[in-house]
Amino acid sequence: MTTRQIKFKMTPSKLGYFLLLPLFAWLGVVIAFPVFYGVYLSFFDVPYGIIKKFVFLENYVSIFSDLKFRIAFVNSLIWTAGNIALQTAIGLGAALLLNKSFKGRDVGRVGILIPFIIPAFVTALVWRWMMEPDLGVFNAVLKQLHLIQKPIVPLVDYAMITVIIENTWRFSPFAIIFILSALQTVPSDVIDAAKVDGAGHLQIFRHVTLPIISPFLSFMGLLAFFWNFNLFDLIWLTTGGGPGSMTETLPVLIYRRSFREFSMGEGAAISVFSFIFMAIITTILYFLPKIRFRGGKK
Amino acid sequence: MSSERNLKYSRRKAISKIGAAAVGAAAGAVIAGVGGYFAGLSQTAPTTFTETVTRTVTQAVTHTVTASPTTAVPPLTTEEKFKIERPVELTFWHHHAPPPRQAAIQKAINLFMKEYPMVKVNIVVVPWEEAWPKTLSAIAAGTTPDVEWSIPDLTIAAWEAGGIIPVDDLVKEIDERYKWFENTIRPYYWEGHYWGVPWSTMAWALMYRPSILKRYLGSPEPPRSWDELFEFAKKLTKPEDGVYGIGLTASKTLYAQEAIYNTMCVFDSTIFDQQGKVVFNNPKTIKAFYAYKELFQYSPPGSYNWNWGDIELAFPAGKIAMMPYFTMPQRLFYEEKKGDERKDIAAADWPSPPDGIDTNLHYPNDWFIFKSAAEDENRLNAVKALIMFCARPEIEKILTAEQDPGVWLPPHEAAAEYPGYWEDPVISFFREINEVAIEAAKKGRLYGFEWGAVNTAVGAVSGALVICDVAQRILLQGESVESAVAWGHQAIEEIVAKAKK
Numbered sequence: 001m002t003t004r005q006i007k008f009k010m011t012p013s014k015l016g017y018f019l020l021l022p023l024f025a026w027l028g029v030v031i032a033f034p035v036f037y038g039v040y041l042s043f044f045d046v047p048y049g050i051i052k053k054f055v056f057l058e059n060y061v062s063i064f065s066d067l068k069f070r071i072a073f074v075n076s077l078i079w080t081a082g083n084i085a086l087q088t089a090i091g092l093g094a095a096l097l098l099n100k101s102f103k104g105r106d107v108g109r110v111g112i113l114i115p116f117i118i119p120a121f122v123t124a125l126v127w128r129w130m131m132e133p134d135l136g137v138f139n140a141v142l143k144q145l146h147l148i149q150k151p152i153v154p155l156v157d158y159a160m161i162t163v164i165i166e167n168t169w170r171f172s173p174f175a176i177i178f179i180l181s182a183l184q185t186v187p188s189d190v191i192d193a194a195k196v197d198g199a200g201h202l203q204i205f206r207h208v209t210l211p212i213i214s215p216f217l218s219f220m221g222l223l224a225f226f227w228n229f230n231l232f233d234l235i236w237l238t239t240g241g242g243p244g245s246m247t248e249t250l251p252v253l254i255y256r257r258s259f260r261e262f263s264m265g266e267g268a269a270i271s272v273f274s275f276i277f278m279a280i281i282t283t284i285l286y287f288l289p290k291i292r293f294r295g296g297k298k
Numbered sequence: 299m300s301s302e303r304n305l306k307y308s309r310r311k312a313i314s315k316i317g318a319a320a321v322g323a324a325a326g327a328v329i330a331g332v333g334g335y336f337a338g339l340s341q342t343a344p345t346t347f348t349e350t351v352t353r354t355v356t357q358a359v360t361h362t363v364t365a366s367p368t369t370a371v372p373p374l375t376t377e378e379k380f381k382i383e384r385p386v387e388l389t390f391w392h393h394h395a396p397p398p399r400q401a402a403i404q405k406a407i408n409l410f411m412k413e414y415p416m417v418k419v420n421i422v423v424v425p426w427e428e429a430w431p432k433t434l435s436a437i438a439a440g441t442t443p444d445v446e447w448s449i450p451d452l453t454i455a456a457w458e459a460g461g462i463i464p465v466d467d468l469v470k471e472i473d474e475r476y477k478w479f480e481n482t483i484r485p486y487y488w489e490g491h492y493w494g495v496p497w498s499t500m501a502w503a504l505m506y507r508p509s510i511l512k513r514y515l516g517s518p519e520p521p522r523s524w525d526e527l528f529e530f531a532k533k534l535t536k537p538e539d540g541v542y543g544i545g546l547t548a549s550k551t552l553y554a555q556e557a558i559y560n561t562m563c564v565f566d567s568t569i570f571d572q573q574g575k576v577v578f579n580n581p582k583t584i585k586a587f588y589a590y591k592e593l594f595q596y597s598p599p600g601s602y603n604w605n606w607g608d609i610e611l612a613f614p615a616g617k618i619a620m621m622p623y624f625t626m627p628q629r630l631f632y633e634e635k636k637g638d639e640r641k642d643i644a645a646a647d648w649p650s651p652p653d654g655i656d657t658n659l660h661y662p663n664d665w666f667i668f669k670s671a672a673e674d675e676n677r678l679n680a681v682k683a684l685i686m687f688c689a690r691p692e693i694e695k696i697l698t699a700e701q702d703p704g705v706w707l708p709p710h711e712a713a714a715e716y717p718g719y720w721e722d723p724v725i726s727f728f729r730e731i732n733e734v735a736i737e738a739a740k741k742g743r744l745y746g747f748e749w750g751a752v753n754t755a756v757g758a759v760s761g762a763l764v765i766c767d768v769a770q771r772i773l774l775q776g777e778s779v780e781s782a783v784a785w786g787h788q789a790i791e792e793i794v795a796k797a798k799k
Binding site: 048153 | 310317318430435437459540551598600758763767770797
């Protein structure tokens with residue numbers, strides 16, 4: 001009498017890799033191929049989408065000597081820094097508030113998500129109308145408060161700060177939710193102990209809460225850096241990069257250079273530069289010891 | 299002795315098996331789909347009973363007009379030289395999203411398919427904002443449709459990308475039958491050939507609200523001279539009442555580019571000379587921008603950022619008394635206004651300065667044919683038959699008057715004189731406006747195409763919106779006109795140099 005047992009061994013790790021295969025294939029097609037193709041295009045003259053000839057570093061020389069590129073790069077830095085600072089500040093403040101217990105807190109926690117889920121096109125349209133000097137609510141409120149006599153034109157006179165505020169309004173909910181979840185990890189007994197020791201609210205925040213959530217803040221800052229540096233839609237829809245080049249960031253310049261001026265080789269070169277710059281910044285931020293985050297361990 | 303086979307399967311093993319099978323099925327479906335797509339690219343008539351039945355059922359269910367090979371093919375009518383010998387399916391891109399426009403276009407196409415039952419036309423609407431990237435991407439990827447509606451800037455960009463074919467035969471044929479307006483066909487000529495076949499043109503005039511003029515000036519009559527234009531704009535600007543004399547813009551949009559050029563052209567200011575050399579920085583351009591700057595002060599404060607929709611809202615709302623614009627929105631006034639307000643829209647000739655020329659902006663719209671359509675003679679003939687069919691005056695009436703009355707104007711004399719065009723309810727209701735429009739179309743010009751496409755980099759110059767940048771430097775950033783125009787000249791030269799590399 002013989003018994004033959006067929007055992008099929010699929011270990012958990014093997015199963016994991018197997019199930020991830022479609023995702024890797026998708027990432028390869030959607031992300032890896034365009035990235036490598038973009039690098040490839042940056043070494044060619046590509047007018048109107050036709051690869052004409054190999055120009056090696058000519059596109060890079062051209063963009064680095066282009067004043068518009070330098071302006072766009074500086075605008076990108078201002079835009080990114082402004083957004084990170086505002087979104088973190090508002091996110092932290094609102095999260096601390098929503099972490100407290102009060103009536104309607106749950107409604108508040110849900111309500112703050114609304115700006116985040118509104119499509120970019122709608123946000124841009126609404127803000128353009130709000131900033132309208134004649135009919136917009138912004139000037140109407142300032143007039144009612146007797147703060148101005150003549151209407152101001154925010155999207156001309158303060159274009160960059162206006163779009164930063166607009167984008168902050170849109171993305172702060174993410175920062176709030178992220179920081180709020182970080183605040184849940186602060187042990188209440190530590191805070192109680194601090195209170196017993198006579199620490200005030202500010203001292204508790206500075207010496208207890210902030211050190212515990214700082215890895216979360218750093219990671220959020222990293223995400224905010226990626227998202228804001230690469231943001232195209234809101235700026236394009238609100239100002240088109242104008243007036244002049246006042247709000248023209250690198251993504252806007254890439255689009256304009258590639259699809260409006262039909263110089264795709266230069267557009268690709270600017271993209272590669274952006275990619276390398278972001279990679280350098282990410283590496284620096286990741287390896288700074290203070291901000292390294294590994295599931296709560298330092 | 300007996301043998302037993304024990305097959306042990308845990309839940310995890312079952313899931314992994316099912317997952318593997320699902321991935322395999324998905325991969326198979328993708329391969330089959332890709333293969334089916336490429337197989338479907340070749341148009342062959344069904345030859346078996348099963349194929350015939352499938353086609354018949356599909357036709358009945360989807361109401362598509364495709365001929366079964368077993369039925370007799372109707373004789374060709376007027377376009378005998380474009381012989382369509384086999385059933386063919388065409389793909390036609392256009393950029394007119396509003397539902398009334400789509401309905402009119404579909405009506406014309408349906409009439410074509412009725413007359414040519416062997417041709418099925420699939421319409422794809424590509425929004426204007428996506429027209430350039432999608433067209434150029436399609437050419438680069440080899441996934442072009444057969445025919446597309448376009449404007450000269452896009453046509454020349456498609457030509458630069460090596461994606462389209464000359465259409466001299468169609469242009470000649472239509473000219474012989476229907477007689478083009480010369481300035482409508484001129485922008486499509488370069489390198490010894492015609493590359494687009496106009497299906498309409500658009501012209502700018504001075505649109506105004508007679509009631510607002512009467513309220514503040516005592517008379518509904520429009521300005522008839524350049525000096526009167528400025529005088530009227532100033533007197534009609536009443537910020538306390540929320541009314542402004544004129545609607546202009548300084549945004550970075552195609553609308554702004556057209557608005558600015560509409561002022562440039564009356565000063566005979568051009569981007570290129572007849573030899574294609576960049577001549578943007580010249581006294582005429584500087585005068586034009588000074589004039590635009592002076593007029594702009596009578597435009598609403600928020601108009602610096604206006605696009606098409608913004609001014610088209612402001613005018614019927616009574617926020618602006620006048621606007622240099624297309625001769626619209628006639629349909630809105632006809633359908634949505636009541637009583638006297640229905641006729642509270644009029645058009646006048648766009649005035650010109652004493653030392654200027656009598657012209658205005660006009661913008662022909664054309665068909666162009668992709669190279670991919672020319673790879674098969676039968677397909678190419680079907681495309682040409684479509685274009686010839688749509689050039690008929692009675693079809694032009696549908697594509698112009700029914701699509702959006704006053705916006706799309708006939709491109710040739712036969713269509714402009716066709717009685718059916720003038721019998722359209724909206725066209726006839728606003729007859730005077732449309733007579734002004736036709737005259738404006740006959741004398742209009744387009745930036746970069748004043749003598750045809752003398753410099754094929756005009757597409758890139760237009761796409762870069764350099765004219766808008768110049769205006770923004772002057773109007774929003776306080777730069778001097780001379781300095782901004784000089785900057786614009788250099789910017790255009792750089793774009794041309796890159797395009798010509």
